[in-house]
Amino acid sequence: xxxxxxxxxxxxxxxxxxxxxxxxxxxxxxxxxxxxxxxxxxxxxxxxxxxxxxxxxxxxxxxxxxxxxxxxxxxxxxxxxxxxxxxxxxxxxxxxxxxxxxxxxxxxxxxxxxxxxxxxxxxxxxxxxxxxxxxxxxxxxxxxxxxxxxxxxxxxxxxxxxxxxxxxxxxxxxxxxxxxxxxxxxxxxxxxxxxxxxxxxxxxxxxxxxxxxxxxxxxxxxxxxxxxxxxxxxxxxxxxxxxxxxxxxxxxxxxxxxxxxxxxxxxxxxxxxxxxxxxxxxxxxxxxxxxxxxxxxxxxxxxxxxxxxxxxxxxxxxxxxxxxxxxxxxxxxxxxxxxxxxxxxxxxxxxxxxxxxxxxxxxxxxxxxxxxxxxxxxxxxxxxxxxxxxxxxxxxxxxxxxxxxxxxxxxxxxxxxxxxxxxxxxxxxxxxxxxxxxxxxxxxxxxxxxxxxxxxxxxxxxxxxxxxxxxxxxxxxxxxxxxxxxxxxxxxxxxxxxxxxxxxxxxxxxxxxxxxxxxxxxxxxxxxxxxxxxxxxxxxxxxxxxxxxxxxxxxxxxxxxx
Amino acid sequence: xxxxxxxxxxxxxxxxxxxxxxxxxxxxxxxxxxxxxxxxxxxxxxxxxxxxxxxxxxxxxxxxxxxxxxxxxxxxxxxxxxxxxxxxxxxxxxxxxxxxx
Numbered sequence: 001x002x003x004x005x006x007x008x009x010x011x012x013x014x015x016x017x018x019x020x021x022x023x024x025x026x027x028x029x030x031x032x033x034x035x036x037x038x039x040x041x042x043x044x045x046x047x048x049x050x051x052x053x054x055x056x057x058x059x060x061x062x063x064x065x066x067x068x069x070x071x072x073x074x075x076x077x078x079x080x081x082x083x084x085x086x087x088x089x090x091x092x093x094x095x096x097x098x099x100x101x102x103x104x105x106x107x108x109x110x111x112x113x114x115x116x117x118x119x120x121x122x123x124x125x126x127x128x129x130x131x132x133x134x135x136x137x138x139x140x141x142x143x144x145x146x147x148x149x150x151x152x153x154x155x156x157x158x159x160x161x162x163x164x165x166x167x168x169x170x171x172x173x174x175x176x177x178x179x180x181x182x183x184x185x186x187x188x189x190x191x192x193x194x195x196x197x198x199x200x201x202x203x204x205x206x207x208x209x210x211x212x213x214x215x216x217x218x219x220x221x222x223x224x225x226x227x228x229x230x231x232x233x234x235x236x237x238x239x240x241x242x243x244x245x246x247x248x249x250x251x252x253x254x255x256x257x258x259x260x261x262x263x264x265x266x267x268x269x270x271x272x273x274x275x276x277x278x279x280x281x282x283x284x285x286x287x288x289x290x291x292x293x294x295x296x297x298x299x300x301x302x303x304x305x306x307x308x309x310x311x312x313x314x315x316x317x318x319x320x321x322x323x324x325x326x327x328x329x330x331x332x333x334x335x336x337x338x339x340x341x342x343x344x345x346x347x348x349x350x351x352x353x354x355x356x357x358x359x360x361x362x363x364x365x366x367x368x369x370x371x372x373x374x375x376x377x378x379x380x381x382x383x384x385x386x387x388x389x390x391x392x393x394x395x396x397x398x399x400x401x402x403x404x405x406x407x408x409x410x411x412x413x414x415x416x417x418x419x420x421x422x423x424x425x426x427x428x429x430x431x432x433x434x435x436x437x438x439x440x441x442x443x444x445x446x447x448x449x450x451x452x453x454x455x456x457x458x459x460x461x462x463x464x465x466x467x468x469x470x471x472x473x474x475x476x477x478x479x480x481x482x483x484x485x486x487x488x489x490x491x492x493x494x495x496x497x498x499x500x501x502x503x504x505x506x507x508x509x510x511x512x513x514x515x516x517x518x519x520x521x522x523x524x525x526x527x528x529x530x531x532x533x534x535x536x537x538x539x540x541x542x543x544x545x546x547x548x549x550x551x552x553x554x555x556x557x558x559x560x561x562x
Numbered sequence: 563x564x565x566x567x568x569x570x571x572x573x574x575x576x577x578x579x580x581x582x583x584x585x586x587x588x589x590x591x592x593x594x595x596x597x598x599x600x601x602x603x604x605x606x607x608x609x610x611x612x613x614x615x616x617x618x619x620x621x622x623x624x625x626x627x628x629x630x631x632x633x634x635x636x637x638x639x640x641x642x643x644x645x646x647x648x649x650x651x652x653x654x655x656x657x658x659x660x661x662x663x
Binding site: 077257 | 594616
């Protein structure tokens with residue numbers, strides 16, 4: 001069977017599965033719609049969190065990014081996993097004890113202020129919306145490349161599926177589809193990785209193959225030494241050495257960690273488990289499930305880079321493998337014979353280099369480059385879609401709860417009944433899907449870049465406000481509001497300044513303290529913390545009942561009488 | 563639970579969190595970023611140690627840290643007889659208004 005037929009089969013089967021789950025888990029109350037009735041077992045919540053978290057970017061782009069960044073790729077690896085330690089130790093158990101529906105709920109109640117709640121709503125919607133557009137785009141790209149339908153059709157199919165299960169099941173439907181999507185995406189990521197590891201090193205575990213010797217067919221020697229050697233020979237940076245400045249890597253890693261712990265769609269997953277113990281456990285499960293992909297990705301990056309250089313460098317253009325021609329058609333790889341010798345020279349020097357490679361190809365075309373069977377190639381498409389759709393659904397739910405619950409019920413229309421609130425939530429998802437789909441089809445140039453900055457914004461706004469709300473009883477509304485505004489505005493203006501107003505200065509010399517816009521969220525976090533703290537010292541302490549809430553969330557449950 | 567008990571529970575909780583976060587910082591920012599070049603002088607198998615920590619080892623440590631946290635918090639909860647299974651009710655029944663009463 002051809003790749004295309006296999007792709008159809010996989011997509012048909014997986015989508016059928018998602019719809020089946022959605023029909024089974026219809027939400028009947030706002031509690032089920034927002035937090036799945038808080039009845040999700042920790043193992044299932046761990047899987048759902050992992051799928052929620054790992055987006056199209058983790059699945060499609062990350063390994064490719066690492067393969068071009070070399071050791072510096074660590075800021076994605078550590079940043080996007082280390083944040084879970086913060087989430088598990090500083091946020092998840094306490095927010096579960098607090099026991100509400102949304103992040104603005106916590107901010108609004110803890111800081112006894114409608115203004116604080118509205119700022120939180122604004123931040124949650126901005127962050128989630130920016131993020132969801134990238135997912136829709138990712139889904140569109142997968143459809144168009146594997147099924148050869150146009151991007152618009154691809155996005156519309158993706159929208160219809162997400163809409164169907166998000167509107168019907170709310171958090172309940174989303175949770176159980178995400179469990180299924182996790183299984184699909186991890187299988188789709190691991191199968192090609194294991195195949196390639198066996199092929200290149202004879203070791204079936206990619207994490208170990210990463211540090212093993214290549215088989216005779218690939219020239220022997222340790223994989224990483226060989227990759228370093230080839231990179232130097234062709235004029236690229238040494239793979240296992242860093243290129244970016246230490247402080248920039250430091251700040252980017254920290255921004256991604258704080259951002260991970262401050263992303264509303266991840267935080268609300270911990271509202272869905274029955275109790276505090278389960279919140280701690282599901283954070284543990286979530287990180288294990290995420291770590292399976294995240295420890296494999298750097299191995300895939302190294303395998304793919306080595307394989308790519310071996311297969312195409314100095315090869316005659318007329319005798320390139322079939323996959324090369326196929327991906328050339330999508331512009332993900334392009335060859336320009338500058339010295340007219342009919343051979344492909346893949347070199348570090350931009351003047352002489354004849355091959356442009358898009359980073360996404362490292363995952364999408366990896367199975368083909370390694371000559372794996374057609375069904376493995378098709379599996380990657382189903383996995384990428386599972387990653388994009390599961391994240392999109394989680395984000396859409398945040399937008400809908402922010403609108404229906406925080407904006408309508410808790411701020412402007414407190415009199416509405418539960419039925420009406422549920423209706424508003426469904427309408428909000430509907431509108432959000434349409435807008436996200438529209439942006440997915442007509443991506444403004446900056447959307448893809450902005451996705452990465454969602455982390456900086458989450459780091460600079462939510463993360464400090466929530467942590468202070470739990471760990472500093474004296475923190476009051478004046479402090480928190482000043483902090484969130486200062487952090488968010490500082491980070492947003494730094495990014496906008498370098499990315500749209502003054503892109504010519506966007507380099508290490510132009511940056512403040514050598515920190516790139518990707519890493520500025522860390523400084524934003526510090527700005528937030530410092531201004532919250534200072535302002536709170538000069539303004540009245542929070543009312544006694546708010547201090548009692550803080551005391552209450554610090555204890556996991558009631559003491560039993562024995 | 564008495565106020566005294568609640569306070570000493572919270573103090574022990576903070577101690578556990580701080581201890582684990584220092585390991586978190588040391589491994590990720592310390593070994594993975596600040597001292598990575600020094601650690602690269604040590605090799606095992608096909609890996610340089612610093613590179614391995616930056617790209618793989620740190621992630622294994624993160625997982626371990628969360629499980630160590632779960633273990634110590636379970637012990638702490640048991641010591642103070644905090645029964646966490648009693649939070650089963652769904653969130654509707656629990657709001658700011660009720661706390662005030």
